[in-house]
Amino acid sequence: AAKDRGLGLIEVFDDDASSRSLDRLGLRSDLLGALEREQFALNFQPICDLRSGQVVAFEALLRWTHPQRGPVPPDVFIPLAEETGAIVPIGHWVLEQACRELARWGLHGGPRVRVNVNLSPVQLQQPNLARGLLDIVRQSGVDPGDVCLEVTEHSYLREDVTESAAVLRSAGLHFALDDFGTSYSSLNYLKWFPIDHLKVDRSFVGGVAASDTDRGIVRAVLAIAESLRLGVIAEGVETEEQRAALLDLGCVWGQGNLLSTPLTPDAALDLLTGARHSVTAT
Numbered sequence: 001a002a003k004d005r006g007l008g009l010i011e012v013f014d015d016d017a018s019s020r021s022l023d024r025l026g027l028r029s030d031l032l033g034a035l036e037r038e039q040f041a042l043n044f045q046p047i048c049d050l051r052s053g054q055v056v057a058f059e060a061l062l063r064w065t066h067p068q069r070g071p072v073p074p075d076v077f078i079p080l081a082e083e084t085g086a087i088v089p090i091g092h093w094v095l096e097q098a099c100r101e102l103a104r105w106g107l108h109g110g111p112r113v114r115v116n117v118n119l120s121p122v123q124l125q126q127p128n129l130a131r132g133l134l135d136i137v138r139q140s141g142v143d144p145g146d147v148c149l150e151v152t153e154h155s156y157l158r159e160d161v162t163e164s165a166a167v168l169r170s171a172g173l174h175f176a177l178d179d180f181g182t183s184y185s186s187l188n189y190l191k192w193f194p195i196d197h198l199k200v201d202r203s204f205v206g207g208v209a210a211s212d213t214d215r216g217i218v219r220a221v222l223a224i225a226e227s228l229r230l231g232v233i234a235e236g237v238e239t240e241e242q243r244a245a246l247l248d249l250g251c252v253w254g255q256g257n258l259l260s261t262p263l264t265p266d267a268a269l270d271l272l273t274g275a276r277h278s279v280t281a282t
């Protein structure tokens, strides 16, 4: 739709669409100063062993609090940051903060966990991607093997990013394929992109207990993963029924509001240093 492509002629004649575009323009310019005005924060959502609830990793999720509008959802501001290129410095900041928190949790005696950081397709296109990211990880002092970059199936996931990905992979970083199964791309990139984990999109996890189709899709993803020796993480686990159905299919890692919503860095530390560093479904 035209609204997805920014200001188009059609929108000039459509009150609703043009006010939406102005809204986007306002947000877009505010976003450019948001990093230096320290309006960003990270939340961390546990990725758990579905059997025991033990936390194995945290996914860093970016939060933007606009001074007038309050919290703006990532699904709104990430695409704007991608359009302007602001996602590149923002993405560096996210990795830096995520590594800093991971190091801090370790210093406070937390058990060893990994941190997952989302990487925009726009970042993947940067020529100096590998060096920029590696510098950040090395300066933080965390083990590169404890950092996992989440990438989405996207047309930018082309063979020309293989070199950067291979450099990062050989330095020890891991890759997860996010929202797996939601785009129309082929599975071809599984042959050349160095993937370690597949994250099954929550649109399939949502129906895993109730829908034969969704269950069949999750079963197929697990089969692909097994033959390629990839780990599988179920996204958006919200109910006990879903957890039981996933375990029944052999999916042992999950993330979702049943286990824990995204946490502030201090709440994540509390979880890690608590009596059990596991989450319980309530």
Ligand code: C2E
Pocket (backbone or CB within 6 Å): 045, 060, 061, 062, 073, 074, 075, 078, 091, 094, 118, 119, 120, 150, 178, 179, 202, 235, 236, 237, 238, 255, 256, 257, 258, 262
């Ligand atoms: P994602 O990477 O697939 O992240 C998972 C999203 O699912 C998060 O939304 C999380 O809060 C949400 N979620 C987790 N558990 C549940 C659940 O049980 N039910 C439901 N309904 N949702 C659940 P969030 O934080 O709003 O982020 C949305 C998307 O924005 C992310 O999807 C990711 O694509 C993007 N994003 C977030 N942070 C960053 C970032 O630092 N960099 C980049 N490039 N993208 C980011």
Ligand code: MG
Pocket (backbone or CB within 6 Å): 059, 118, 150, 178
């Ligand atoms: Mg993600």
Ligand code: MG
Pocket (backbone or CB within 6 Å): 178, 179, 199, 235
């Ligand atoms: Mg995801």
Ligand code: MG
Pocket (backbone or CB within 6 Å): 178, 179, 201, 202, 235
């Ligand atoms: Mg998703």
